[in-house]
Amino acid sequence: MKKVPYRINLTEEYIPKQWYNISADMIDKAPPLLIPNTRKPATIDDLSQVFCRELSRQELDNENAYIDIPEEIRDYYRTCRPAPLMRAYALEKALCTPAKIYYKFEGNNTSGSHKLNSAIPQAYYAKQEGLKNLTTETGAGQWGTALSMACAHFGIDLTVYMVKGSYNQKPQRRTVMQVFGANVIPSPSNKTNSGKAMLEKLGKDTTGSLGCAITEAVEHAVSHENTRYVLGSVLNQVLLHQSIIGLESKAAMELYDEYPDIIIGCVGGGSSYGGLIAPFMGDKIKKTHNPYFIAVEPKSCPSLSRGKYSYDYCDVGQITPLAKMYTVGSDFIPSPDHAGGLRYHGMSPIISKLYDDKLIDEARAIEQTGIFDAAVEFARIEGILPAPESSHAIKVAMDEAVKCRETNEAKTILFVLTGTGYFDMSAYGAYMDKKMTDYIPTNEELKNSFEKLPEVE
Amino acid sequence: MKKVPYRINLTEEYIPKQWYNISADMIDKAPPLLIPNTRKPATIDDLSQVFCRELSRQELDNENAYIDIPEEIRDYYRTCRPAPLMRAYALEKALCTPAKIYYKFEGNNTSGSHKLNSAIPQAYYAKQEGLKNLTTETGAGQWGTALSMACAHFGIDLTVYMVKGSYNQKPQRRTVMQVFGANVIPSPSNKTNSGKAMLEKLGKDTTGSLGCAITEAVEHAVSHENTRYVLGSVLNQVLLHQSIIGLESKAAMELYDEYPDIIIGCVGGGSSYGGLIAPFMGDKIKKTHNPYFIAVEPKSCPSLSRGKYSYDYCDVGQITPLAKMYTVGSDFIPSPDHAGGLRYHGMSPIISKLYDDKLIDEARAIEQTGIFDAAVEFARIEGILPAPESSHAIKVAMDEAVKCRETNEAKTILFVLTGTGYFDMSAYGAYMDKKMTDYIPTNEELKNSFEKLPEVE
Numbered sequence: 001m002k003k004v005p006y007r008i009n010l011t012e013e014y015i016p017k018q019w020y021n022i023s024a025d026m027i028d029k030a031p032p033l034l035i036p037n038t039r040k041p042a043t044i045d046d047l048s049q050v051f052c053r054e055l056s057r058q059e060l061d062n063e064n065a066y067i068d069i070p071e072e073i074r075d076y077y078r079t080c081r082p083a084p085l086m087r088a089y090a091l092e093k094a095l096c097t098p099a100k101i102y103y104k105f106e107g108n109n110t111s112g113s114h115k116l117n118s119a120i121p122q123a124y125y126a127k128q129e130g131l132k133n134l135t136t137e138t139g140a141g142q143w144g145t146a147l148s149m150a151c152a153h154f155g156i157d158l159t160v161y162m163v164k165g166s167y168n169q170k171p172q173r174r175t176v177m178q179v180f181g182a183n184v185i186p187s188p189s190n191k192t193n194s195g196k197a198m199l200e201k202l203g204k205d206t207t208g209s210l211g212c213a214i215t216e217a218v219e220h221a222v223s224h225e226n227t228r229y230v231l232g233s234v235l236n237q238v239l240l241h242q243s244i245i246g247l248e249s250k251a252a253m254e255l256y257d258e259y260p261d262i263i264i265g266c267v268g269g270g271s272s273y274g275g276l277i278a279p280f281m282g283d284k285i286k287k288t289h290n291p292y293f294i295a296v297e298p299k300s301c302p303s304l305s306r307g308k309y310s311y312d313y314c315d316v317g318q319i320t321p322l323a324k325m326y327t328v329g330s331d332f333i334p335s336p337d338h339a340g341g342l343r344y345h346g347m348s349p350i351i352s353k354l355y356d357d358k359l360i361d362e363a364r365a366i367e368q369t370g371i372f373d374a375a376v377e378f379a380r381i382e383g384i385l386p387a388p389e390s391s392h393a394i395k396v397a398m399d400e401a402v403k404c405r406e407t408n409e410a411k412t413i414l415f416v417l418t419g420t421g422y423f424d425m426s427a428y429g430a431y432m433d434k435k436m437t438d439y440i441p442t443n444e445e446l447k448n449s450f451e452k453l454p455e456v457e
Numbered sequence: 458m459k460k461v462p463y464r465i466n467l468t469e470e471y472i473p474k475q476w477y478n479i480s481a482d483m484i485d486k487a488p489p490l491l492i493p494n495t496r497k498p499a500t501i502d503d504l505s506q507v508f509c510r511e512l513s514r515q516e517l518d519n520e521n522a523y524i525d526i527p528e529e530i531r532d533y534y535r536t537c538r539p540a541p542l543m544r545a546y547a548l549e550k551a552l553c554t555p556a557k558i559y560y561k562f563e564g565n566n567t568s569g570s571h572k573l574n575s576a577i578p579q580a581y582y583a584k585q586e587g588l589k590n591l592t593t594e595t596g597a598g599q600w601g602t603a604l605s606m607a608c609a610h611f612g613i614d615l616t617v618y619m620v621k622g623s624y625n626q627k628p629q630r631r632t633v634m635q636v637f638g639a640n641v642i643p644s645p646s647n648k649t650n651s652g653k654a655m656l657e658k659l660g661k662d663t664t665g666s667l668g669c670a671i672t673e674a675v676e677h678a679v680s681h682e683n684t685r686y687v688l689g690s691v692l693n694q695v696l697l698h699q700s701i702i703g704l705e706s707k708a709a710m711e712l713y714d715e716y717p718d719i720i721i722g723c724v725g726g727g728s729s730y731g732g733l734i735a736p737f738m739g740d741k742i743k744k745t746h747n748p749y750f751i752a753v754e755p756k757s758c759p760s761l762s763r764g765k766y767s768y769d770y771c772d773v774g775q776i777t778p779l780a781k782m783y784t785v786g787s788d789f790i791p792s793p794d795h796a797g798g799l800r801y802h803g804m805s806p807i808i809s810k811l812y813d814d815k816l817i818d819e820a821r822a823i824e825q826t827g828i829f830d831a832a833v834e835f836a837r838i839e840g841i842l843p844a845p846e847s848s849h850a851i852k853v854a855m856d857e858a859v860k861c862r863e864t865n866e867a868k869t870i871l872f873v874l875t876g877t878g879y880f881d882m883s884a885y886g887a888y889m890d891k892k893m894t895d896y897i898p899t900n901e902e903l904k905n906s907f908e909k910l911p912e913v914e
Contacts, residue, residue: 005468006469006532006536007469007535007536007537009467009469009539010466011462012462012463012466075463076840079463079547079840082466086536090536109840110840110842112879152837152838153840171882171886172629172879172882172883173882175882175883175885175889176842176879176882178886179833179836179842179889180837181837376636379567379636379637380609380610380636380637381609382536383533383537383566383567383606383609383610385567385636420567422629422633422879422880423629423879425628425630425633426632428632429628429632429635432635432636
């Protein structure tokens with residue numbers, strides 16, 4: 001067997017021709033989305049009022065394990081995929097570990113993250129269905145950037161409701177979206193009734209919230225012709241598209257007769273981790289392999305490790321379907337942690353179900369300063385500047401590698417490095433200047449939030 | 458012949474084992490560097506007072522066409538190279554051109570540019586020689602970032618003098634260097650005698666220049682123990698290291714039986730373009746091929762198109778060796794153009810000689826707003842956010858492709874996309890808000906500057 005290179009750099013023939021739909025292979029399926037007023041399972045027709053029809057179909061598909069990737073989508077993937085699978089030789093050496101560390105690096109495209117994997121199909125299907133406009137919300141901005149790129153490519157107009165606090169704090173991110181032609185609106189805005197109500201209630205100077213931005217984007221979509229709403233995480237369709245991360249990783253490792261013992265990723269809504277683990281989880285369900293899965297989340301927003309497995313709204317405005325998921329409550333407002341992409345109260349229903357069934361073995365919550373310790377160490381050793389979100393996985397991969405040193409086990413560790421930190425330099429600056437603080441919600445705070453969870457029979 | 462992919466993604470076996478030294482194959486060599494006070498050609502011993510010894514040797518090597526790349530350097534290259542060679546199918550389609558457009562994309566590493574190609578060997582040789590500290594200057598910040606990364610990897614302390622205009626415009630860029638452990642100082646500073654003199658002369662509100670920052674970094678190096686100065690452009694050694702761009706591009710094109718008819722790149726000091734063209738220029742000198750070479754520069758700093766081919770200082774403080782080059786005069790302070798990496802008064806002596814000998818066929822100067830027109834169009838079509846510097850090459854490649862449409866010629870165009878624009882969002886913002894202006898120096902300004910050129914017999 002030849003030596004594993006530093007960067008396994010597959011040719012475009014290795015771009016999967018089909019996404020892998022883990023739902024089809026799950027013996028116990030995740031409970032369905034429910035329509036809020038009827039509490040009945042959402043149908044394709046229900047979902048199609050907000051989402052594209054094909055995406056609604058994918059959302060509810062529990063039967064087809066493989067779904068063809070249209071050639072036009074593969075053409076776009078060809079410009080930036082397969083993403084490299086890195087062998088972290090330098091990190092292994094620095095940690096003096098016998099572990100073999102691999103990471104799938106999803107930051108090597110202009111969106112700076114894995115978000116493009118789902119933005120491309122979402123924009124593509126919108127175009128196929130003759131839609132002219134899409135709306136979405138963005139917090140940290142990675143999803144908004146990815147979708148702006150995809151919409152520019154497919155000729156779809158895009159309106160992004162950007163949380164006002166981020167809009168003002170991250171003008172660079174806003175400009176990137178504008179360069180790609182998006183109409184970026186700080187939320188709450190006076191463009192929607194829900195935005196006006198929020199401005200009325202909180203005053204002009206409110207920094208807004210992701211919940212409000214979702215509500216505005218959905219309202220905009222349903223109140224305009226030829227317009228639908230798209231979402232960058234949480235949903236089954238997004239995990240489906242993101243399965244390309246896991247499929248490529250598995251194919252690359254197989255070339256070198258490798259299979260991961262431990263599979264690590266950060267979780268906010270669960271899109272990247274759901275995509276990474278999909279084919280490996282399929283193996284675990286079929287009992288051909290038994291990797292150990294660790295989902296990593298911030299201590300400031302501990303949905304898996306301290307949340308409840310319960311039906312909850314996906315947004316603060318409570319206009320979206322109810323999803324059964326690990327949640328700290330849609331009313332819970334996380335502290336302004338810098339890993340904005342992980343500040344979500346809930347969790348992908350698939351990830352939640354797999355965790356509840358103990359197929360995902362462990363959820364580990366880490367405090368922010370520990371994340372940045374790992375991020376800076378990793379950057380200096382591996383020469384990649386990671387996003388704070390991604391650094392959650394880095395931290396735990398490093399911890400596991402150190403355990404291997406102590407136990408002298410040559411385990412194979414795989415994690416996904418979801419994106420780069422170029423637009424997080426103010427957070428890095430705060431860390432370098434030792435001005436970063438940690439925040440952990442109290443039991444009382446969580447209890448108050450749990451009390452507001454909707455009751456579902 | 459199989460279809461050229463969107464992204465030619467070579468495996469690490471294609472990383473060259475040797476750099477290509479175009480000087481050895483040039484029939485008429487570039488005139489030597491001269492020591493300022495004696496006006497005698499600089500020797501290895503002279504240069505070694507400022508630079509590492511091996512780098513000084515490489516600087517003066519006119520004989521060895523191929524120079525081995527040490528394995529430790531190739532190991533670092535393996536983490537991010539070969540850089541992809543892209544076929545711009547989407548751009549070709551958008552421009553309705555029969556031209557085939559290829560670009561070498563050097564932005565897919567954390568430094569965001571090609572600068573890492575030379576930063577790695579320069580830090581490596583410093584470590585080999587037992588040095589503990591390096592100093593350098595940076596304009597746009599790409600070189601400083603690349604060198605910070607390389608120094609972090611090899612365990613060398615680094616002090617970066619950053620052009621003050623960029624330091625203020627790009628605080629994120631400064632933080633990146635700090636994350637990688639560098640000490641970043643805005644130039645002109647009061648840390649050096651030359652900095653103090655420049656502040657005195659230009660006032661404390663000066664935005665500085667690359668030339669000023671070079672003087673400070675050199676003074677810092679020669680006045681501290683165990684410290685040497687390194688430079689990211691202009692010098693022969695840098696072009697040597699950057700030849701990896703051209704070698705990889707040529708190897709990738711050969712796999713598909715392609716050879717460029719037109720070869721385009723931006724020029725500031727000439728490092729990326731010198732690297733790109735090296736092997737193709739070798740072919741031209743040996744008369745096996747005859748590609749057409751276009752060097753693109755900003756109208757605000759038109760060294761090749763309006764400068765003089767004359768001996769000049771490489772820095773404002775006039776402490777570096779004299780180089781024969783196209784120059785607008787070391788006293789010329791360019792306007793605060795956003796393409797900071799191209800704000801250099803001079804030009805690589807090799808590029809200058811090749812241009813003077815008409816082996817480089819054309820120098821084309823473009824105004825800033827035209828550059829950003831091209832950058833935004835390219836971003837939307839190709840899904841890459843280019844640096845303003847790189848966009849000079851994009852603009853001319855697009856212009857040449859449009860000419861091909863008009864003449865119906867299926868020419869093969871190759872350019873180097875040197876880096877990404879993530880840290881140039883304030884410039885993009887100014888452009889999107891239509892607040893960007895152009896600046897073209899008057900003949901009078903240039904005449905005044907030429908009058909201060911040093912006299913050399």
